[in-house]
Amino acid sequence: MIEINNVSLRLGGTQILEDVSLTMPKGGVTALVGPNGAGKSSLLSLIARLQPLQTGSISVDGLPVDTTPSRRLAKTLAILRQDPAVASRLKVRELVGFGRFPHQRGRIDANDLLLIEAALQQFGLMDLADRFLDNLSGGQRQRAMVAMAFCQGTDYMLLDEPLNNLDMLFARQLMRDLRAAADNDRRTVIVVLHDINHAAVYADRIVAMKSGRVVADGPPAEVLRPDVLAQVFGYDMDVIDVGGAPLVLHHR
Amino acid sequence: MAVLPNARLLVGAGLFGLFAISLCIGVDDLPMGSVFTDAGALQLLLVSRLPRTVAVVLTGAGLAIAGLVLQILVRNRFVEPITTGTGQSAALGVLAVTLLFPTASIAMKTLGASLTALAGTSVFLTIAHRLPPTQPFLIPLFGLVYGGVIGAAVTFIAWQADLLQYVDIWTNGEFSGVLRGRYELLWILAAMVALAWWVADRLTIASMGREVSLGLGLNYQRIVQLGLVMVAVISSLAVVVVGMIPFVGLVVPNLVSRLMGDNLKSALPWVAMTGAVLLLACDIIGRLIRYPYEIPVGTVLGVVGSGLFLWILFGRTQRA
Amino acid sequence: MPDKRLLILAVLAVVAAIAFMTVGLRGNIAFALELRAVRLVTLIQVGVAIAISTVVFQTVTANRVLTPQIMGLDALYLFGQMALVLTLGSVGYVALDPRLKFAGEAGLMMAMALVLFLPMLRRRFDVGLLLLTGVVLGVLFRSLAMLIARLIDPNEFAVVQGSSFADFNTVRPDLVVIGLVVTTVAAVIIWRLRHLLDIVALGADSATGLGVDWTKALAGLLLLVAALVAVSTALVGPVTFFGLLVVALAERIVDSRRHRLLLPAAMLTAVIVLLGGQMALQHLLDGAATLGVVIEFVGGLVFLAMLITTSKR
Numbered sequence: 001m002i003e004i005n006n007v008s009l010r011l012g013g014t015q016i017l018e019d020v021s022l023t024m025p026k027g028g029v030t031a032l033v034g035p036n037g038a039g040k041s042s043l044l045s046l047i048a049r050l051q052p053l054q055t056g057s058i059s060v061d062g063l064p065v066d067t068t069p070s071r072r073l074a075k076t077l078a079i080l081r082q083d084p085a086v087a088s089r090l091k092v093r094e095l096v097g098f099g100r101f102p103h104q105r106g107r108i109d110a111n112d113l114l115l116i117e118a119a120l121q122q123f124g125l126m127d128l129a130d131r132f133l134d135n136l137s138g139g140q141r142q143r144a145m146v147a148m149a150f151c152q153g154t155d156y157m158l159l160d161e162p163l164n165n166l167d168m169l170f171a172r173q174l175m176r177d178l179r180a181a182a183d184n185d186r187r188t189v190i191v192v193l194h195d196i197n198h199a200a201v202y203a204d205r206i207v208a209m210k211s212g213r214v215v216a217d218g219p220p221a222e223v224l225r226p227d228v229l230a231q232v233f234g235y236d237m238d239v240i241d242v243g244g245a246p247l248v249l250h251h252r
Numbered sequence: 253m254a255v256l257p258n259a260r261l262l263v264g265a266g267l268f269g270l271f272a273i274s275l276c277i278g279v280d281d282l283p284m285g286s287v288f289t290d291a292g293a294l295q296l297l298l299v300s301r302l303p304r305t306v307a308v309v310l311t312g313a314g315l316a317i318a319g320l321v322l323q324i325l326v327r328n329r330f331v332e333p334i335t336t337g338t339g340q341s342a343a344l345g346v347l348a349v350t351l352l353f354p355t356a357s358i359a360m361k362t363l364g365a366s367l368t369a370l371a372g373t374s375v376f377l378t379i380a381h382r383l384p385p386t387q388p389f390l391i392p393l394f395g396l397v398y399g400g401v402i403g404a405a406v407t408f409i410a411w412q413a414d415l416l417q418y419v420d421i422w423t424n425g426e427f428s429g430v431l432r433g434r435y436e437l438l439w440i441l442a443a444m445v446a447l448a449w450w451v452a453d454r455l456t457i458a459s460m461g462r463e464v465s466l467g468l469g470l471n472y473q474r475i476v477q478l479g480l481v482m483v484a485v486i487s488s489l490a491v492v493v494v495g496m497i498p499f500v501g502l503v504v505p506n507l508v509s510r511l512m513g514d515n516l517k518s519a520l521p522w523v524a525m526t527g528a529v530l531l532l533a534c535d536i537i538g539r540l541i542r543y544p545y546e547i548p549v550g551t552v553l554g555v556v557g558s559g560l561f562l563w564i565l566f567g568r569t570q571r572a
Numbered sequence: 573m574p575d576k577r578l579l580i581l582a583v584l585a586v587v588a589a590i591a592f593m594t595v596g597l598r599g600n601i602a603f604a605l606e607l608r609a610v611r612l613v614t615l616i617q618v619g620v621a622i623a624i625s626t627v628v629f630q631t632v633t634a635n636r637v638l639t640p641q642i643m644g645l646d647a648l649y650l651f652g653q654m655a656l657v658l659t660l661g662s663v664g665y666v667a668l669d670p671r672l673k674f675a676g677e678a679g680l681m682m683a684m685a686l687v688l689f690l691p692m693l694r695r696r697f698d699v700g701l702l703l704l705t706g707v708v709l710g711v712l713f714r715s716l717a718m719l720i721a722r723l724i725d726p727n728e729f730a731v732v733q734g735s736s737f738a739d740f741n742t743v744r745p746d747l748v749v750i751g752l753v754v755t756t757v758a759a760v761i762i763w764r765l766r767h768l769l770d771i772v773a774l775g776a777d778s779a780t781g782l783g784v785d786w787t788k789a790l791a792g793l794l795l796l797v798a799a800l801v802a803v804s805t806a807l808v809g810p811v812t813f814f815g816l817l818v819v820a821l822a823e824r825i826v827d828s829r830r831h832r833l834l835l836p837a838a839m840l841t842a843v844i845v846l847l848g849g850q851m852a853l854q855h856l857l858d859g860a861a862t863l864g865v866v867i868e869f870v871g872g873l874v875f876l877a878m879l880i881t882t883s884k885r
Contacts, residue, residue, distance in 0.1 A: 050463050074469025081463045085385075087327065088459045088514040098457055102469040105453070132513055152468070330704065379880065389704045394879055396707050400812075401872035408865050498711075547722050554715025558708050565705060 001025050002047060002156070002190075007056035009042055009212075016042045018212040020056070024205075026155065029182045029189045031199035034209035035233055040192045041082065041160050043209070047190075048079035048158050060156060074102035077156035078149040082164060082192075086133060092144045093129040096120060099151030119151035123177055138165035146174065150181060157181065159191045163198065171195075175202045200224055200246050208232045224248055259511050263525050267309075270532040274305040277539050299432045307435040308427055308535045308549075309528040311490050312500055314441030316527025317448050318486040319501020320520070321479045322373075324459040326380050328391045329509075330565075332501030333373065333487040336395025339496045340402035341372025342488040343422045347406055351413055358492060362437060365488035372402060373480055425490070425497035426548035427535055438493055444486050445524050451478065452516035459514060497550050499557020500527050506564045530556075577826055578833065581840040588847040589616070596855055610743050615850065617748075617755045618740075618804045618811075619842035623822070624762055625800035626815030627831070627838050631773045632693065632793050633702065636823075637878050639815040642703065644710025645685060645801045646810040651713040652680035654720040670746040678754075678802035685798040686791060693790055740808050740850060740863045751803045758796050759839075765793075766831040773829065811864065813871025818842040820874065 002024040009017040017039045024030055032040040045051035046065070047058055053066045060077055078099070086095070096119050100112045108116075120129050123143050133141055142165055149157055159178070163171045179202050181187040193199045199206050199220065206223040208216040210232050216223045224246040230236050238249045278301060286293045319332040333339055345368030346361045353360065376398055380391045403423070410419040448455065457465050458475045465472040490497060504527045512519045531549065534556055538547040592615075593608050629640045640646070656676050657665045665673070688709065692702060744751075762769070771779050772789055780786050804811060822837035823829065849863050 048467060050466050069469075070466060070471060071469035074467065079463070079467040081467075084461065084464055086460045086464065087329075088456065089509050090456070090513055090515055094513070094515045098453075098460075098468060101453065101457060149467075383880070389701050390879065393703050393707065394876065397872055397875055397879070401869065401876065404865065404869050404872060408869070411865075542723050545722075547719060551715055551718050551722065554711060555719055558712035558715065561708055562705065562712070565701070565708070 001061065002188075003057075003059050004043075004047070005057045007043075007046060007053070007058060009039070009046065009051070009054055011042075016212055017046075020212070020214055022207065022214055022217065024188070024190065024207075026061075026188050027182065027186060028204035029178060029191065029202055030205045030207060031203035032190065032192045032207050032209060033194075033196055033199055033232070034215075037211075038209040039212040040209050044079070044158050044160050044190070044192060045081075048077060049073060050079065050081070071102055074152065074154070076154055077158060078152040078154045079158045080145055080149045080160065080162060082160040084145055086141075086145070089132050089134055091130055091132055092125055092136070092147075093120065095133060095144055096125070096147045096151045099148040099153070102152060115153060116151055119147045122150060122180070123147040124173070139167060139170040142166060143170070143174065146177070150187075154187075156188045156190065159189070161192050161194060163193065163195065171198065178202065196224065196229075196248050196250060200248065220246055260522065263522060263529055266529045267525055267532070270529060270536060271305055271309065274308065274532055274536055275301045277536060300430075303432045303435050304427050304430040305532070307430045307438050307494065308532050310438040310441045311427075311494055311497065312528035312531030313445050313524035314438075314486045314527075315490055315497060315500040315531070316504040316523050317445050317501075317520070318483045318490075320505040320516075320523050321448060321455065322483050322501065323505055324455055325377055325476055325479045325483070326391060327385075327459070327461065328380070328388055329506055330389065330392035330502070331380075331395050332499070333369075333483050334490075334496050334498045334501060335399055336392065337376045337399040337402055338369050338373045338483055338487040339491055339498075340399045340406060342366070342369040342484070342491040343406045343419065343496070344368050344372070344402060344409075345488065346422055346492055347410055347415065347419065350415065350418060351409075358434075358437065362488050362492045365492055366484050369484035369488045370480060373484055377476075377480065421495055422491050423496050423550075424548050425495035425550035425553075426538075426546070427494055428546050428548075430494065435493055437489060440489055441486055444482050448482060449516075449520050451475065452520050455479070455520075456514060456516045495548075495550060497531065497553055499553050499561060500531055503557055503560045503564065504530060507560075575833075578836055578840070581825065581837060581844065585840045585843045585847075588844050588851075592847045592851055595851060607743070610745055610748060612847075613748055613752065614743055614807055615740060615846045616843050617752055618807050619818075619846045620759060620839045621751075621755045621800040621804045622811060622815045623818050623838035623842035624759055624835055625797045625804075626819045627834055628762060628769065628793055629797050629815075630819065631769050631831070632790060632797075634773070634775055635703075636820070637816065637875060638703065639812065640797050640801045641810060641812040641815065642710075642875075643689070643706030644708075644713060645681070645798060646805045646812075647710040647713035647717070648684050648688075648798075649677060649681045649802050649805040650717040650810075652677040652684065654717040655680060657724060658720055670744075671750045674747055674750055674802070674806055677806070678799060681802050682795050682798040685794055689794060690787075690791055693794070694787060740846065742808060744807055747806055751807055754799055754803050758800050762796060763835060766835060769793075769831040773831075809864070812868060813875055814842070814845075814867050816878075817867065817871040817874055818845055820878065821845075 004020055004022040007017055007020045008015070020039075020043060032043065034040055042051065046053055047060065049065045049070065058065045060073070063073060063076060065073060093116065097108060097112070097116050099119065100108060100115065104112060120126050123146060125144060125147055128136065128140060128144070133144065136144070142162060146159065146162055149159070162174060166174060175198050178189050178191065182189050203220060205218065206216070206220055207214060208223055208228065215232050216228045224239055226236060226239055229239070229248065229250075233250070238252070239246050240249065241247070275297065278296075288294070315334070322331055322333050322336070322338070323329055342365040345365035348368070349356050349361045349364035356364075376395060380394065383390050383394060406419060407416070410416050454470055454475050457468055457470050458472060458479070462472045465475070505523055508519055508523045508526055512522060534552040535549045538549045538552045541547055589612060592612055593605065597604055626639045629643075630636055630638055656673065660668065692705065768784065768789065771782055771784055772793070774782075776786050779789070818841045819834075819838050822834060822841040825841065826833040826837040828834060846863070849867065853863055853866070
């Protein structure tokens with residue numbers, strides 16, 4: 001369980017987050033949505049201790065993120081930031097292997113090798129495993145980064161707009177993989193999404209943010225209602241029902 | 253990928269071959285067969301030839317590793333300590349120690365140089381991280397001029413204090429003065445290379461950036477500090493004992509990265525070895541090209557290294 | 573208004589020149605005056621050459637943190653010098669008339685500048701890459717020059733060694749006249765091209781759209797710049813950042829990038845800074861530092877500051 005209590009964040013005179021309190025239970029896929037500048041990425045960074053906490057408290061499975069040793073947290077949560085821009089010339093298998101670093105500090109054993117192969121398998125990277133990252137397409141590289149986070153073997157996986165740079169096919173594939181990670185491996189996935197319809201189909205729960213505050217929080221059917229959406233995104237849009245899942249017609 | 257074993261074989265054989273050649277070259281004739289029969293020949297080998305060759309190998313390996321580490325810290329492939337302020341800061345330190353304590357030992361000078369090098373490199377790193385990452389060529393350019401300004405200060409102070417001839421020794425790298433008893437500090441370079449290999453995984457993760465490092469539970473701040481110390485110590489030792497040698501730290505990590513990637517646990521030994529090979533080759537060229545006179549290895553590398561660097565620069569853009 | 577500022581700059585320059593000739597005059601007045609006159613002419617033409625070559629180079633490369641010397645053009649001159657020594661042998665080189673020598677070196681350098689930089693400028697590289705390439709080329713040619721010097725004469729490599737800083741105290745009476753001719757001709761041509769330069773400053777696409785033959789214009793301007801750099805390098809040695817300093821200063825003063833204003837402003841600023849700086853160091857600080865070192869140091873810092881601030885925008 002992730003507990004966020006009264007968290008505010010100010011950067012360079014701008015209020016990024018304002019008194020956010022939120023509880024995310026273990027398990028399932030939670031999507032963070034909202035317009036640009038809503039504070040989704042900042043909240044994710046704070047949970048993942050990439051950004052130092054200013055006020056309030058955050059704990060993951062009872063571990064306060066600001067005082068728990070970084071290495072201990074790395075066994076509990078994995079974070080993939082938006083556009084990590086890894087310039088190192090690493091092979092895909094090597095990159096994914098670094099996900100085992102928090103557990104082994106570099107000494108890879110037979111069990112780690114199995115986990116690395118499993119991660120490669122899970123994200124369809126077997127054919128690319130021995131290719132260098134800089135020879136891959138943006139979408140392939142993105143999948144390799146997600147596979148590395150997966151390979152970290154943590155209960156919680158935090159992903160910041162992982163669908164960036166992905167075409168429709170790969171975006172769908174990645175969302176399905178994340179869903180499978182939640183369903184089959186009991187991972188807790190928290191993902192910032194731009195496309196609200198991906199959230200509608202693949203998330204168990206949607207947290208909508210605006211101007212540094214949480215505006216709505218609940219299952220897709222509750223959050224993806226015209227009145228809530230208008231409040232979050234600032235314009236009216238229709239929502240229709242397709243096979244039991246809401247579909248937001250945000251583009252019309 | 254078939255090139256890999258060949259490249260490794262080439263580097264390994266090159267190191268052995270050049271090591272042997274380096275032992276054979278000198279103004280005095282030294283037939284290798286006579287070493288075991290002639291005490292004078294053995295003496296020459298042990299006092300002059302061997303120390304010089306070992307010093308070249310250690311310096312080449314050390315500078316290549318320093319370049320590699322700095323490139324990781326700055327997250328830019330086009331920097332190296334000798335041309336971006338570390339070397340010049342080290343020279344400033346030696347100059348200061350020489351001025352304040354004229355009788356200081358070479359170890360004291362190295363210590364002083366390491367401290368100023370650490371400060372100079374930290375300033376460079378701080379500013380480099382503020383330059384926009386979208387313009388990767390700005391950082392090396394900034395470094396070159398930054399190093400140039402510090403170098404100008406060194407020249408000016410030395411000129412005032414009438415110490416210019418010393419500055420020449422620190423800025424122009426050459427190995428002709430290396431004898432037994434005057435290079436042993438360079439063995440610290442071997443320790444630095446070993447240290448780098450010990451933390452190779454951490455360095456690889458650090459090369460992926462602060463956020464990836466933190467996410468994997470690596471203490472990014474500490475690895476940066478460790479890296480800075482390594483860069484400063486290696487550069488200072490090189491400057492104090494043999495003088496500035498440019499481009500080894502720049503060219504070698506780029507070449508090795510192309511051939512075997514950046515997973516340092518496997519690539520780092522090759523960076524060190526390739527650095528040794530490059531420097532040995534240039535030192536031998538410098539000794540042979542105008543035999544029996546010597547051309548300083550720094551001058552040879554100015555030509556060979558800048559040529560290689562331009563090749564790397566444009567080979568890269570043409571691929572992209 | 574800028575014209576009034578130009579007038580003030582001109583008056584200041586004249587005052588500086590008069591002061592340079594007269595302050596602290598002692599001893600054999602006629603002899604001293606003659607010596608000072610030669611130095612005055614040297615400093616003025618060096619200032620003018622550096623100022624306008626920098627303005628033109630910045631316009632051509634569309635970048636304000638550049639000088640021809642940062643891009644290694646002066647190293648080309650050095651290399652040309654060494655190449656000449658290599659082909660003629662050091663004895664033949666020394667015997668050569670200095671004006672002929674200069675012509676040969678400048679010619680070699682201009683040809684090489686054209687061969688090396690025209691393709692780069694035409695292909696419109698990323699400015700950072702262009703800069704880095706120039707700097708490295710500079711290192712390459714400086715090292716080559718040093719290597720050649722050592723090859724020719726392993727013991728006395730002082731020929732090019734001493735020239736790591738500009739020395740504004742040297743007087744080369746043998747080169748003053750030819751330098752003056754080159755500088756004047758180049759300055760007149762550039763002045764007549766001032767409107768073309770305004771268009772070139774808009775960049776390759778706009779200039780071509782306005783009917784400029786880009787390659788031809790580039791080649792011509794590059795040759796002029798090379799000739800001017802040859803003059804200043806031959807007379808006082810390498811001055812990497814001085815041009816940057818005075819052009820940035822001049823641009824502040826006239827608040828314009830129009831060449832009609834910027835060219836004269838940069839020239840006058842260069843002359844004032846050179847003469848004023850020389851006098852200040854000589855009379856006030858008793859020659860405690862050489863002008864070349866001070867200018868390079870300050871200029872280097874200005875360059876770093878400009879690099880940081882322009883990249884922020």
